[in-house]
Amino acid sequence: MSLAKVRIVLVGTTHPGNIGAAARAMHTMGLSRLYLVNPARFPCAEATARASGADELLAQAEICTSLPQAIAGCRMVFGLSARSRNISWPALDARACGALTVQEALEGEVAIVFGREHSGLSNIELDHCHYWVHIPSNPAYSSLNLAAAVQVMAYEVRMAAMAGASPPARRPTESPPASVDEVEGFFQHLEQTLIEIGFLNPSNPKLLMRRLRRLFFRAHLEIREVNILRGILTAAQDKVKG
Template sequence: MNKLKIDNSVFNRLRFVLVETSSAGNIGSVARAIKTMGFGELVLVNPRFPDALQAPEAVAFASGAQDVLSAARIVASMEEALQGCNFAAAVSARLREFSPPLIAPRALATQLVQDTDLHAALIFGNERFGLPNELVQKCNVLINIPANPDYSSLNLAQAVQVLAYECRVAALGDAPPVSDIGFHGQAAGLADIEGMYEHLEQALIAIEFLKPDSPKKLMPRLKRLFARTQLETEEVNILRGIARQILTPKQKSK
């Protein structure tokens, strides 16, 4: 991936804006939420307490995302918060009679990823009062998270996490997650696997689990079973070791 493509990624074009946040813990939790999804730009508009970014609760709830927290900006107005953006999306659980077009989180995420000219801000309101109507009306779209209609109240950091997650999934597409967890051995060769089947068949005959004179349905079934596992070389060797141990004459106890 070249530098231009990296710089134009949605991860570098998306800003999270919190308006008049009341809880220091929520600010820290939001920093953590966006960092876990690969984002890092956080702007606070008039938080309702001083030293919002240094508050002990904010630092504690950031839990490893202190870099996002320390890089966050505090501004006095939405105009400052949206400098450099050409698209704004208000996030609200409350629908408005007069509002910009309503859009679902997944559809918005797809739009933000596909339109690389968009430098967007996702705007989240105060925990208790949400966003004022006049601010919502200035945005390009209104995002409503399709939660349980009988209880649609999401915590601020939870709402941020949902939007950040949808944007990450849209950006990554269907690519499988890269993981170094677990052992990944070398795939066994077809000749090695066939030799293992022959060895295993001899062992099963030796213990009279497989009768060579009867219809041989057992081995085809075992082959189908092992074919689904994508055997590795070490696994083939283990199975051959088991077969070898079965076939080795045991010294009778004295």
């Protein structure tokens, strides 16, 4: 079932009770794959207490030291974000995210990423997300508890999975979709090349890479396309180095 392909990633969680409550929320909706990026305290009795019967999810949780590690191998990454930033980015509400998660999980791994209790996800972390997701809320008080946000998202994923609608028409592809780490490798290669050709000043990068990430994310690159693009970059580097 598609729910087995869905990772819930909690980044930098401060309160272990929230980790336990998030695990319980996941379990009630049939999600089981919990990833913890640099939790402040884990494992912890408080997490186990709040998990209230979902402690198996805690025992099987993957502990990671970076967000890229937690999303490695995923074909699509969603990041919860309540804030607006300087640059616009593809955005979805929770319901649309649930539908897209189920659709993408037919083909591969999907991650839904939640930030810190007080500060959310950093801009750099949000750069790893194909879509920013917001839970519609009271504009005067939009501060959902972390586990409550996990509950709503997990609920929407389950509702979408249960809808059982036939998958929508898909665009024809020539090769499989590139994974997030393959695309990340391309972005690093691109950035390095832009520095070498003098287009990007590493001491004053501005929003250039963010704009380019946004552009290529929209295209949903295939493996073959990543290989072509990296071939171009290598050719340019060789030529510049003479």
